[in-house]
Amino acid sequence: MGKDDISQSMYKKYSNLSDKTLDSVLESINLDGDIHKTQIPPLDQWQPQRCGKMDLCIHANHTWWHEGTQIQRDALIQLFSHILCKEESKYYLKTPVEKIEIEVEDAPLCIRGVEKSSQAEQTWIYFHTTDGDTVVLGEKNRMIMRAYKGEMRPYVYIRYGLYALIPRSVFFHLIEMGELIENDQLQTELVLQSGDFCLHLTA
Structure with missing residues (x-):
């Protein structure tokens, strides 16, 4: 499989996040049960237009908190970490059509x-x-x-x-x-x- 084929495959795999809010992803982690086995998606090739912000914070001890509640499910943290990037001093969860700003206390x-x-x-x-x-x-x-x-x-x-x-x-x-x-x-x-x-x- 060539590099372009891999990129297309990753786009299709992650594009189903685009019709959801990230809150709904929190409630449906079974979206990608084998996320820990996947490659990191090509975030640098995605230029989403829609931006927003959500109450999600990665603490300095590397626990993830959403609206004051710690996220306990490793599969969800794997999913979010694979679509995480930093652009101009801000951290985003990025999909092909949107990026959502989150907070990071130290290193993500x-x-x-x-x-x-x-x-x-x-x-x-x-x-x-x-x-x-x-x-x-x-x-x-x-x-x-x-x-x-x-x-x-x-x-x-x-x-x-x-x-x-x-x-x-x-x-x-x-x-x-x-x-x-x-x-x-x-x-x-x-x-x-x-x-x-x-x-x-x-x-």
Whole structure:
């Protein structure tokens, strides 16, 4: 199947959201029971005209809340995270015909694991998100450090303007994969090599 065929297939799969409000999707999660097995839809190819806002917030601990009530169903969170993007500092749930603004306290995604893979004398570092996506540390998917409520936290870029938080336990595993050095400013740097990409990360 070619790239265009995949795009058309994803469009058909997600276009049935367009005749619903997102409130109705909340009540009918069985729409896509196998959502966690699907590819991320081509949100960059969708240019919806209708916009709105709903009372949906992703808290800093990565729980999702709708109108003050926590969403408990993992399949629904998977569905929403797959159609989530960030455009001009705002977060949206995006379908082919509309996009709905939501609130995100910190990073909308979270890393559940990291691993190394070696081939042909090169090693790559892979990040796995809680919503089933995988990215390779590199020029496109960089790690950064930024403050949240006075605490410096590590993040990695995933897709469509979205970053994922790297939890403390995963970050410790990542440190074991790299090398800690002291730079000319007497700061501690974490050096990570992934393919031809070398990252120097200063806390």
